[in-house]
Amino acid sequence: MEPKNDEGRLRKTLFCNYDRDNRPILRDGPITIRFKMIIKGFTFSDTDSKLVVSTWLAMTWTDDHLKWNPNDYNKLTSITQSSQTIWQPDLAMYNSDVASATEESCKDANCVISSTGSVSCIPPCSHTAKCMPNYNRWPFDEQNCTLHIGTWVNSGDEVDFNVSRTVLTEQDLSSQDMQWRLIGATYTRNPGNFSDTQQTYPSLKFTFLMERHSGSHSATIFIPAFALVLLNLITLWVDSEHNHRFILLALSLLSHFLYMQHLFWIVPHNGDTVPDILFGEYFHLNVSLQKFGTQLDTNDDDINLVESQPNDKPNNKKVTQGVWRTLGNIIDRVLFATLSIFYICMMARLLPEDFLDAKNPKSVVVVGY
Known part of the structure; x- marks a missing residue:
């Protein structure tokens, strides 16, 4: 049946033959993912040396299969679509403490799709990583932990990253155990060059420096x-x-x-x-x-x-x-x-x-x- 409103007609046009497994690009070259990590809270466990970071992963990319002319749909410039029905980068955390870290740390979220093909998704995620603790200065010690995030299958010829610079304030951070405070954070883009293959697998390393504050x-x-x-x-x-x-x-x-x-x-x-x-x-x-x-x-x-x-x-x-x-x-x-x-x-x-x-x-x- 033909939809009765403009948004329904647009969804039928866009997703009737849409395949979420196909790369969202009509030309050769990698898809650039604009990446931004918004930290909402973190905890560090002394018992098993695990860092758990709660984040919002703000990701933006362009999907050539999801473009339209707003004049054809009564000036409709954007729609909201579930992340389960569109293409997404297969992100995974390499230093996770679980055997399979793909599609387990982030929940499904609604994405905003604009008429230019720009897709913006902000899924809530919880990343758990193993750390190498240093207790020389205990109980006023500082711990350095790293989250290593990258694609699980796609190479650098298919997916590339562009990270936005972020400023965090202490009011935006809430440690669930109220024992640690974030005093520094850096990220590094790893080109992912390996000697046994010519393909690259780029990844991102987010390093967190925390100090203990326990009365x-x-x-x-x-x-x-x-x-x-x-x-x-x-x-x-x-x-x-x-x-x-x-x-x-x-x-x-x-x-x-x-x-x-x-x-x-x-x-x-x-x-x-x-x-x-x-x-x-x-x-x-x-x-x-x-x-x-x-x-x-x-x-x-x-x-x-x-x-x-x-x-x-x-x-x-x-x-x-x-x-x-x-x-x-x-x-x-x-x-x-x-x-x-x-x-x-x-x-x-x-x-x-x-x-x-x-x-x-x-x-x-x-x-x-």
Whole structure:
């Protein structure tokens, strides 16, 4: 039956003999896809090192089979058509964590077709990629992850990419776990040259640089660490003859073991890098063990099982003990000053420069080359 309106007649004319498997070009050469990624949110998992990015993939190309004269259809210049019924580039993510990444990450969407043959589609997509984590600066680490997107079958002689430069603001980004912030993004066009074939398979690499922002880590990691540092310094300041020092040393040793157990459960266990904070805590534990062993030695009273001879000089023995006590106190003060400087330098090394600064929104420019 003949459609009753202009849009129906146009759809019958365009799609009566339309084949979505045919390339939408009437001449030789590649189809240029104008590509733009609009990031709506992202998450990064420490457990399995996966980056999940929610995007809108804005794609525009020209389909020579979908052109018409608006005067023939009552000045109708554009229509909306489902993406399932028209040709689309077979995009896939090469570094996906699933076996088949084709047509699984993006949902179907309605596309706008203009009378010039221009087709614009913005499907919502969710990309999942494996990353190589680096936890040296944990819990203030930065992670670098890449999404490698390209065509699955079409070569560079059939499909080519032209990426638009994008500016993202922090208000437009929403991390579902509220733990990471995007601080940089770049894209690279890979020409896709392979030695075993003359054909090229161009692709796009979107690289995201994220930094961790978690208030819970600051509260549960650095506040106890700061308390342990103060406990070590106070222990050095207490006179070695007092029993309070032995109690403080035992408390410090027990606290360090509990803190190491706490770090074991929260530190990421994947990746080849070891967080620097673990080396610092290992040093703290060794210092506590050495001080604890020294205190045990000083508390052992020397018992003389040989009767004193008349020529023994107890006054000289007391003088010697006093000299050693004075020397021990001097060593404690020197260690107190040395460890204080060392702790300050170590804290400055572990904490980022803007740790106490206000987190002001900033723009993230996606730069490509």
